[in-house]
Amino acid sequence: MKLEGTTTLPAPVETVWKTINDPEALRRCTPGLTELTATGPDAYAATLTIGIAAVKGTYKGTLTITDKRAPTHCKILLEGTGGAGFMKGEGVLDLEPEGTGTLVKWAGDMQVGGLIAGVGQRMLGGVGKMLVGQFFKCLEQQLGSGA
């Protein structure tokens, strides 16, 4: 399923770029991320506990940042498997200066499979968008506090 959107962050492009590539920021802002361990350059082992209200699942997998064209373009790949199914998300980020801040254009392709997808189809797109929203909101807070 394809999702896309834009968001504005209160920091110049270089700062946003640095934050997105910073594992600490990723650890703090990726919703549900409980574990992020570097396994190589721009590659991490990740554990995500993600869900809505009572419906939660734990997924173990990897997070990789690829296709880097500093400081304006990269791709974040997140995939994991767990009891409730599997998920694979691929997000392309493009950064542009906008005033004193940065306009982030993001386009994602999310695949969810297994039980959670079979049963939760109705809400996956909406929930996916919401989680992406949480990610950027957190980044915004990080940048706003002058991280």
Next chain:
Amino acid sequence: MPTREITLRINGTTYAGRAEPRKTLADFIREDCGLTGTHLGCEHGVCGACTILMDGDAVRSCLMFAVQAEGAELMTVEGLADGDRLHPIQQAYWEHHALQCGFCTPGFLMTTLAFLRDTPRPTEREIREGLSGNLCRCTGYQNIVRAVAAAADVLAAAPDAGVRRAPALPDGCVPPTSAGAAKTRAAGRARTPAPKGRTAKTKPSARPKPKRPAGRRRRA
């Protein structure tokens, strides 16, 4: 998870057993009470194969825990027929070929019983809506709808034609089976053999068989 004593009243008989609170009512009925007429189709509340009556209302027994049914009067498909005599609803399903593999049938029968009690003269549309909580993979539903309409006529003409009707809230209790007076049956372990009651699938040989369509029998 610790087990606990669970006592249920089903078809006028008291059953006792031990199970964890997480054991669903459907599983307890089947495994601890030996009443395997109630079927498990989806176990998430969509297909209706597990439908039983609780205090006269059709409920999905896969979505209840056995502990929750204590104190209620339950009725399963085994409570429909009286010995060899099919309930008019079963008879109508039989006559209208409203079952093929029969897996969904117990759930449909129980839903029909409660439905016709509440809507004794339903239109076809009402029948389709009333049965919408039960899924059938074999029949395509046409014959089920016909059977329910036919059963409605029979029950309307002779309200006591049903040997047993669904108990009205909250008293009313299914009289004991002809196999004996109501007795407490200690539930055995999971492998209790099924009791001698009849399910919808049983065909008493005394009944005239429906006519086979004319034509040559195909050899395998």
Next chain:
Amino acid sequence: MKPAAFEYHAPDTVEEAVALLDAHGDQAKVLAGGQSLVPLMNMRLARPAVIVDINRIQTLNYLAEDGGTLALGALCRQRAAERSALVARHCPLLGDALALVGHAQIRNRGTVVGSLAHADPAAELCAVLATLGGTVTAVGPQGTRSIPADELFVSYLTTSLDPRELLTEARFPALPRGTGWAWKEIARRHGDFALAGVGVGLALRGGRIAEARIGLTGVGATPVRAARAERSLVGAVPSDALWEAAAEAVRAEVEPDGDIHASAEYRRHIAGVLTRRALAEALTRAREAA
């Protein structure tokens, strides 16, 4: 498809239930009808460590008219409300919507309050509460509070309730005399979650619209009140053209998601169609009631 193990409690009073929720916090889930929770547990998509079964708390099993409001206790089954003469007389919008909630077997156990607590984005009852401007009563360790619909529903399956709170009651304002109403939804099969649904309340005065309420389900993460469309109707003379304009206003206001069941465009389109039909039906009823 069997649930994971849990600690099971079946308190007899609201106080006991709240004490249990207070002790276990977000490890506990309340079990009332179970028609939404138990499927999730059977599939192990939800694995609450503690279940607080409130079905023994008989003081919560009521449906009463209370000075222009219908009060439904947490154990009021959907089926009881569906068949209630009080609902038919004072709040027929609720009755009409209830008939489309799931199937009879679900409504026999499912509760009205439980559906509100579950906050499914395509649920009928959440939209009805929002349309009528109803409230719920929540009891927690810190006391009791009343939560209006527009503060209750936060997101998909998410309410503003604290895990230590128990919803004890839902309050639906009765439709004033002479108000027309309608509930319209589209679902692929009877009993399915609505692809979109609209509840409308319409009051006339002197041939013009005095008050309009339009609430939608299935077009967002929570029920949506089409406030702009509502405002555009007040003071206007009812007509087909007016309904069409309201439908367009609704289409502009909603941001539905698309999924395998229906695209966002389709949902947006039928939100308008259903609004138009519901307004027309509500008008007929308002005129009949006059």
